[in-house]
Amino acid sequence: MPLVKLEKINQNSSWALWKIQETADLLTKYVHLPSDDLIELREIHHPRKKLEWLSSRAALRALLNAEDHPEFRLIKDDKGKPYLLNETFHISLANSFPYGAAIIHRHHPVGIDIEKPSAKLLRVKHKFLNSTEAEEACDDLDKLCIYWAAKESLYKLYGRKQLSLKQNIGVDFPTNQSVSASILLNEQATRFRLDTFRWDEFYIVLSHID
Incomplete structure (x- = not known):
């Protein structure tokens, strides 16, 4: 079972990382999907996309098993954000x-993202960086990747509503593994702490309330 990381952030929150080494059938059996999710899975036709979809749920299954929480019924809200049926935990995939x-928290919304530095970030950086962030990142792919993953994780935490990565989410570039960031809406800023990790060639960012 390629669960490569399962770590408590604090007494209320944990996160997990899963590396795909199984077939889709084996992952499906491990996750033990309910009938509604099986229908969604069958609608994914690309083999790699199917494995990716299953891998985040395998990470979530590992987290729930560690909490002795056998239920695994995901529902999506009107913005497409998944949540557990009876909201025992807030989740992000x-x-x-x-x-x-995957990441879970007992009381507060959370967000997670995993990204690999890629040249495509150079082409789209103007869409997600404000002027200060763009000056800091320049054409550094690692910095661009951290900015992107940080903003995506906060976007997921917020709930995928009317939110601009460029205009509403600000990220202070880290000098260590902790990132300070904010969501600005209606002239009010909410601060968050983001934890960043490097794993293989990927950056992982966890978002939670500061």
């Missing part, structure tokens, strides 16, 4: 082949 990741 992410994947980037060959990894899937």
Whole structure:
């Protein structure tokens, strides 16, 4: 079972990382999906996308098993954000082949993202960086990747509502593994602490309330 990381953040929150080494059938058996999720899985036709979808849920299954919480019924809200049926935990999922990741929290919304530095970030950086961030990142792919993953994780935490990565989410570039960031809406800023990790060639960012 390629669960490569399962770590407590604090007494209320944990995260996990799964590396895909199984077939889709084996992952499906491990996750033990309910009938509704099986229908969604069958609608994914690309083999790699199917494995990615399953891997984030395998990470979530590992987290729930560690909490002795057998229920695994995910529902999506009107913005497409997944949540557990009776909301025992707040959750967030992410994947980037060959990894899937998940984070849970007992009381507060959380976000997670996993990304690999890529030249495509150079082409789209103007869409997600404000002027200060763009000056800091320049054309450094690692910095661009951290900015992107940080903003994506906060976007997921917030709930995928009307939110601009460029205008509403600000990230202070880290000098260590902890990132300070904020969501600015209606002239009010909410601060968050983001934890960043490097795993293989990927960056992982966890978002939670500061």
